[in-house]
Amino acid sequence: MTSPITAPPPEVKAPRTRGRALELQGLRGFAALSTVVFHVWQQYHTYDAAGSHPPVDNPYLGALLSLEVIDLFFVMSAYLLTLSYARAAIDGEEGAVRPGRVFLFRRAVRILPLYFLAVLVVWSTRNPTLPGDWRDLVEHLTFTHVLDRERIFYTLGPSWSLSLEVAFYLTLIALGPLAVRACRGLRTRRARVALCAAGCAVLFAAPLAWISYARYVLEVPYTVWPVYFGPQARFGGFAAGMGLAVLLTALGGERGRLGPRWAAALTAAALGGLYALSYSSDPENLAHTFYHPIASALWFALLYATLHVRRAGPEPAVRRGALTSRWATGVGLISYSVYIWHEPVMLQLAAAGLLPSSRAGFPVAALAVVVVALAAGTASYWLVEYPASLLGRAKDGKGAAREFYPEPAATR
Template sequence: MPAQTSPRHTHRRVPTPSDIPATPASPPTSARPHIGPLDGLRGVAVAAVLLFHAGNFGGGFLGVDLFFVLSGYLITGLLLKEAATGNGRIDLVAFWGRRARRLLPALAVMVSGTLLLVWAFGAPALIRNALDDGPWVVANLANWHFIADRMGYWNSGDTRVFGHLWSIAVEEQFYLFWPLLLVLVARGRHAGRNVAVVAAAGAVVSLALMLDLVDPIDSTRVYEGTDTRAFSLLLGALMATGPATRAVARLDARPAGWISLALACGIGTYWVLADGEDSPSLFQGGMFLHALAAALLIACLTRAPGSPVGRALGSAPLRWTGLISYSLYLWHWPVYLLLDGERLGFSGWGRTAVIVVVSVAAAALSKLLVEDPIRFRARWARGRTGAVALVAAFAAMAALWAVVPEPHSGAASVDVTQLADGD
């Protein structure tokens, strides 16, 4: 789901998750235990992103990296469980259907609602860019659109209400291709080992691409590219494989808890010290090490959820924030751009508080009225009727996109007769 940082960078866009972030899709069977601290970890990640965009936390953009690792871990665990219980068979259509029910309804509502709000209240630049970016968002190719458009990630996001959706596109592309690869390698007695090898090798290749393609002037290509960010998803996937889970299972709960504490402190320190484009080491291996530390933390939390770190992350406020993290990620950036300092009449922490309250309210309503009903209770959202409803929803979005007028250029408003009269 994908960035603003320090006060001097208040124009930056979201870096996003997931499953920007997102609660994991329901598996084919419900026997999978729920690990509360992972919900809290999502809550921490989305809170960091919100503070980052408000200019109050320079390293908060790394919350998106945490979302990526969590998504890789959770999705791979579900797919491997299905392969193990189905004699190596993974129902790709069912998996993609669950992902669609989980992610697309909230996305469709946010995109449609944002188009209407920008049309009613936004500046011409917001409207123009929203219309330009919208089709790429729907196609889950927003990250490559922004890269091709040469939209500098760190310094030109304040006119793109969908700029944060580059990270959602990265995750959606992962959800499309990774299961296809697992169908080929998650077979036989050594399925877990095969997947672990592929995930580890893919992560190394992704790191090599980042090191090779990084531009010291503009890091947008490596920051938003699916290929150069895949290592975060793949390191999370690696921790869900049999070899990794067996290695973690050998740890007693107490040492796993101490390791969790050390990793959490290290990650937190890195977040405090990192400052985006002013931290070039991020793209020279720093981000890879951060993702590896996050993957190890997730593994240790699954082993010792009752540790001090696990209990802190499992607190009710953080878990609740984690449960609405996907919609919170979707809504916070449009809210940030629409409720600017000029419209509110104040800035600083007061503006941050307003943005957080409005974004949380929008996310809670989205989860209550859109996500949960479609995901858990609506029979029409499944099977053939679900596919028809999805097509109808995106057709309605296309119609909305077509009727929103392109703003006129400011240059066309010059009255030449007044210029003549003044001669």
């Protein structure tokens, strides 16, 4: 007997996002460049008895340069990786869901070879005599440095976010199949959508509750990094991406698609909200306390305006925009390598005296770091990341070994 979930009506099939791959890759490229500039911005802050002084005196320009985009990576990653589970749970497309071991294998060959190489190289240069800070090395290799207040930003400072990515992978392969099985018992599509949406809402609300408890009940300072950087505080970004996957699967087809003007308006509103968050940097401000959940919701809106738009005209004409320009998608292709290497590049350039030492030299320093980080990222992608990613094609979707690689490795 065929259950309702295994035979969804054709008009509610989930939309495929293959045609939006370039837009997402270009957006990832912009985000990677923004991340590099943001960390140079942090490096050029000066501190004295009067407080912190940013490298740019104009607060409006400073808000743009210091805009954090890490939540975009979380939302986008969760959206892409949750799609197959959402389609299986809502529309019964269970053949698209890879077994957990295959999913983890592909994620591992995607991120671990380059990450482990970078950790070993950077740690060894900063610990020339053994045993060195062996605890820092062990924590980075096991993705547990996000729980260490002292070492969270050691070795590869930005890599705390990879600890959250790994936590999300484990959460997804645990909750995804549970959601699929739970939805099998629901007779209507509306009930399946409601169950999946409710689960995402709970996962988004839990970090809000934790941040509120830590900040206003326990009065934990923001500088206790594991409290506010750990998965219990930052999972909202992944929950927002999971919710976006559920929403677009639920809408299906042309339902809910925005016209170009509405999409532009929603994009402008989301970017305006993100800019306002960056401008309101007072640690005592409510917006600062809940910066990342709010930012995740705004990135959710921006991605919706990017992915679920009515296209007027053939696809090639669409792909002439900024997000699909060759340079943006090129940076997006190497964005993981750029993300891994840009901080060591910046610190090495500074140690060698190749960056200006004064705050006034920030623009020159930012440009220099971007150029060298892109060069290092390009070399790293083709020499390490791309060859390693080919291993992901060694198994098919069911985990069986393949004898050849029919196409290039997919980008993240």
